[in-house]
Amino acid sequence: MLEVLAGFIRELRAAGLPVSLTEDIDSTDALRHVPLEDRTGFKNALAATLVKSHAHRKTFDAVFDIWFSPPLLCGGPDVDTGHEVELGEWLEQALAAKDRDSREAAVKAAATSAVSRYAGMEEGRPVGGRYYLHRTLRHIDLDGIVQRLLAAGREQADHELTELEELLLADEHRNRAERLRAEIEGEIRRRLVADRGPEALVRTARAPLPEDVDFMHAGADDLAALRRTLQPLTRKLAARLGRRRRHNHRGSLHFGRTVRHSISYGGVPVEVKYRHPHPSKPEILVIADISGSVASFSRFTLELVHAMSSQFSKVRSFVFVDGIDEVTRFFEGAEDLSEAVRRINTEADVVWADGHSDYGRALEAFWRRWGSELSPKTTVLVLGDARNNYHAAEAWVMAEIAKVARHVYWLNPEPRSYWDTGDSIVDQYAVHCDGAFECRNLKQLAAFVDHLS
Amino acid sequence: MSAPVRFDSGTQVRESLARVGYLADDAIAGVVYLADRLDKPVLVEGPAGVGKTQLAKSVAEMAGARLIRLQCYEGLDESKALYEWNYKKQLLRIQAGRHAGEVAHGGGAVAWGDVEEDVFSEDFLLTRPLLEAIRATDPVVLLIDEVDRVEVETEALLLEVLSDYQVSIPELGTVAATQVPLVFLTSNNSRELSEALKRRCLFLHLDYPEPEREKEIVSARVPGISEHLAEQVVGIVRLIRQLDLKKVPSVSETLDWAATLMLLGAKSVDADLTRETLHVLLKYRSDIAKASKQLAVGGA
Ligand SMILES: Nc1ncnc2c1ncn2[C@@H]1O[C@H](COP(=O)(O)OP(=O)(O)O)[C@@H](O)[C@H]1O
Ligand SMILES: [Mg+2]
Numbered sequence: 139m140l141e142v143l144a145g146f147i148r149e150l151r152a153a154g155l156p157v158s159l160t161e162d163i164d165s166t167d168a169l170r171h172v173p174l175e176d177r178t179g180f181k182n183a184l185a186a187t188l189v190k191s192h193a194h195r196k197t198f199d200a201v202f203d204i205w206f207s208p209p210l211l212c213g214g215p216d217v218d219t220g221h222e223v224e225l226g227e228w229l230e231q232a233l234a235a236k237d238r239d240s241r242e243a244a245v246k247a248a249a250t251s252a253v254s255r256y257a258g259m260e261e262g263r264p265v266g267g268r269y270y271l272h273r274t275l276r277h278i279d280l281d282g283i284v285q286r287l288l289a290a291g292r293e294q295a296d297h298e299l300t301e302l303e304e305l306l307l308a309d310e311h312r313n314r315a316e317r318l319r320a321e322i323e324g325e326i327r328r329r330l331v332a333d334r335g336p337e338a339l340v341r342t343a344r345a346p347l348p349e350d351v352d353f354m355h356a357g358a359d360d361l362a363a364l365r366r367t368l369q370p371l372t373r374k375l376a377a378r379l380g381r382r383r384r385h386n387h388r389g390s391l392h393f394g395r396t397v398r399h400s401i402s403y404g405g406v407p408v409e410v411k412y413r414h415p416h417p418s419k420p421e422i423l424v425i426a427d428i429s430g431s432v433a434s435f436s437r438f439t440l441e442l443v444h445a446m447s448s449q450f451s452k453v454r455s456f457v458f459v460d461g462i463d464e465v466t467r468f469f470e471g472a473e474d475l476s477e478a479v480r481r482i483n484t485e486a487d488v489v490w491a492d493g494h495s496d497y498g499r500a501l502e503a504f505w506r507r508w509g510s511e512l513s514p515k516t517t518v519l520v521l522g523d524a525r526n527n528y529h530a531a532e533a534w535v536m537a538e539i540a541k542v543a544r545h546v547y548w549l550n551p552e553p554r555s556y557w558d559t560g561d562s563i564v565d566q567y568a569v570h571c572d573g574a575f576e577c578r579n580l581k582q583l584a585a586f587v588d589h590l591s
Numbered sequence: 592m593s594a595p596v597r598f599d600s601g602t603q604v605r606e607s608l609a610r611v612g613y614l615a616d617d618a619i620a621g622v623v624y625l626a627d628r629l630d631k632p633v634l635v636e637g638p639a640g641v642g643k644t645q646l647a648k649s650v651a652e653m654a655g656a657r658l659i660r661l662q663c664y665e666g667l668d669e670s671k672a673l674y675e676w677n678y679k680k681q682l683l684r685i686q687a688g689r690h691a692g693e694v695a696h697g698g699g700a701v702a703w704g705d706v707e708e709d710v711f712s713e714d715f716l717l718t719r720p721l722l723e724a725i726r727a728t729d730p731v732v733l734l735i736d737e738v739d740r741v742e743v744e745t746e747a748l749l750l751e752v753l754s755d756y757q758v759s760i761p762e763l764g765t766v767a768a769t770q771v772p773l774v775f776l777t778s779n780n781s782r783e784l785s786e787a788l789k790r791r792c793l794f795l796h797l798d799y800p801e802p803e804r805e806k807e808i809v810s811a812r813v814p815g816i817s818e819h820l821a822e823q824v825v826g827i828v829r830l831i832r833q834l835d836l837k838k839v840p841s842v843s844e845t846l847d848w849a850a851t852l853m854l855l856g857a858k859s860v861d862a863d864l865t866r867e868t869l870h871v872l873l874k875y876r877s878d879i880a881k882a883s884k885q886l887a888v889g890g891a
Contacts, residue, residue: 160790164629171628172601172621179601182621190789192636192780192796238803301887302862306826309833370739370783394670397678401685401710474837474877 249321349580427522458500461490498532524564613649632774637797640841647775651732661720
């Protein structure tokens with residue numbers, strides 16, 4: 139058992155989960171208190187000791203389901219191709235059961251049978267689970283079954299269903315069908331593991347963790363996960379930028395500590411004690427490229443700006459392509475990000491000539507219009523790939539900004555090895571910054587935030 | 592310094608929690624059980640209103656333990672979390688000493704050393720929740736609520752206390768726990784907690800419950816509600832949670848809504864009633880508008 143567990147933890151680490159030695163030991167300790175036959179308890183005990191971030195849970199589940207795949211019952215898959223016609227009905231009946239427990243049991247049995255009949259799994263054949271899932275589903279017409287169940291539901295009601303009731307009914311059956319799908323998937327996985335062994339399978343199941351997803355190639359699902367992880371990170375960023383100026387300031391009088399101290403001197407307050415000052419609110423100014431070459435990145439950029447606007451009181455944001463405009467107000471009033479993005483697209487004035495980024499022109503325009511509003515309290519973040527389409531760099535603007543502002547940082551969504559190749563001129567700007575950072579995923583953003591402390 | 596084992600199994604925890612009105616699933620019950628067995632704190636994370644705080648309260652109730660609660664906020668420091676000297680009382684004592692001395696001997700005869708020792712005694716100590724939990728000899732559950740709100744420095748202090756369950760007070764010496772209390776920390780995940788703190792804890796993510804469990808919660812917390820109404824309520828809430836909203840309803844809103852419907856004497860909910868009461872579930876106007884439209888309960 140211990141060996142299996144060690145292998146499991148090795149796989150978790152390979153998938154990117156930061157399992158420490160303490161946690162490794164804790165998981166072994168925890169298992170001593172869970173009866174071996176209690177599979178749910180077993181999984182929960184491992185999760186509670188090994189996974190300390192919800193964003194990692196999906197990966198944990200995927201690895202767990204493969205590594206601890208329950209063995210097949212003796213005799214292997216049952217192949218009873220004799221009852222072709224009835225399987226549809228069987229599935230339908232299983233899904234129709236009102237009581238949840240009996241439904242789940244029936245669905246499980248029906249799913250097993252469906253896989254036996256239709257997946258056509260052959261030992262040693264190197265195809266993935268998705269292929270078999272697809273094959274099975276093609277045979278059972280799940281949509282048709284759901285439609286028939288809905289019709290039955292309507293018939294059972296003593297009145298014509300209202301629109302709301304229709305929605306509720308549809309939602310319920312959609313969820314049941316989803317359970318069936320998951321059961322079929324689970325059954326296929328079980329057989330694949332039995333055939334090829336967990337080591338081979340676990341490798342194919344590896345997907346990047348949310349913090350490793352490249353901003354430039356993030357899909358809609360990824361973005362949702364990114365957004366959840368971004369919120370706490372932004373807060374940390376706020377705290378970091380806020381604290382940096384703490385030491386110069388002194389907080390208000392701490393009466394209690396003053397007295398406490400004075401007691402050593404016979405009650406004479408020889409030394410006055412102060413409270414730690416509250417971190418002062420940082421002023422942050424974000425300048426972001428939202429041109430086509432960084433389209434996915436700019437989506438993320440706007441997420442970042444949005445998250446920051448909700449946490450810092452003094453964030454000003456500017457976006458540019460070859461023209462530049464302030465968009466702070468769109469974030470302030472916005473109900474949600476898509477609203478802000480819509481207004482930026484329709485109301486902000488950022489395309490001047492041809493819609494290809496022109497850093498030089500945008501920076502110069504920024505300096506002329508807003509340069510005088512920078513102060514030694516301002517931290518400036520520039521987000522972009524510095525691909526300037528061979529326009530003039532106007533790097534002097536960065537030098538001017540750096541002279542006034544407290545700090546200037548450049549975050550670049552491109553791999554460092556691409557910097558200063560082709561029309562990328564990041565170095566010409568970076569020399570004037572406090573730092574230029576590769577920022578392709580949340581992990582790198584987190585590293586940047588840590589660098590600030 | 593280990594406490595006597597409180598529970599026998601996850602299942603037992605789940606059943607006992609149900610008896611005090613908290614409906615846990617296997618994951619929740621399992622973690623509570625392990626926390627007791629392993630003497631480890633539990634970090635409960637999740638969106639607002641899913642029962643994080645209530646879990647600690649209900650565990651205390653079921654274990655017959657006293658709940659000690661440390662409510663976190665920005666700026667919470669040692670003096671409010673751990674202990675503080677009662678300086679007002681100390682000042683008064685010092686003043687009183689001077690007075691007495693003057694009257695009796697016509698000149699400060701009370702030895703300063705005595706006064707100093709006196710004012711740093713138990714009587715002048717203000718015990719805050721962490722110290723209180725450590726000193727407790729009766730069964731206690733310590734709840735450190737909304738830990739993501741404190742600054743990093745205070746988080747480090749919490750970690751220190753949760754690592755050795757002892758506190759050293761320079762003037763009094765070290766106070767060590769005679770038992771390890773059950774500890775729950777809750778977090779809304781508004782800020783990333785330190786790796787060290789997370790390593791120290793068992794982790795439990797609470798999410799919006801499965802409809803079956805949410806229905807049980809509604810039945811347990813809203814007296815007199817019918818099975819039918821509870822099912823409808825939970826079904827509609829589940830529909831609403833699938834929409835892209837600014838703030839999706841949590842368990843607390845589900846309960847508020849169910850209670851409102853009961854007050855209105857509803858036997859079941861239809862489109863009209865949903866529209867009229869949607870503001871109990873949703874806080875933003877844009878969310879209400881969106882939900883009305885998607886649920887087809889909009890204009891009558
Ligand atoms: N599993 C549950 N069983 C019973 N009541 C619950 C449950 N989960 C949440 N509640 C109720 O929901 C409300 C919100 O819970 P609370 O603990 O305050 O949420 P949180 O601390 O997560 O913000 C409370 O009234 C609580 O009693
Ligand atoms: Mg709470």
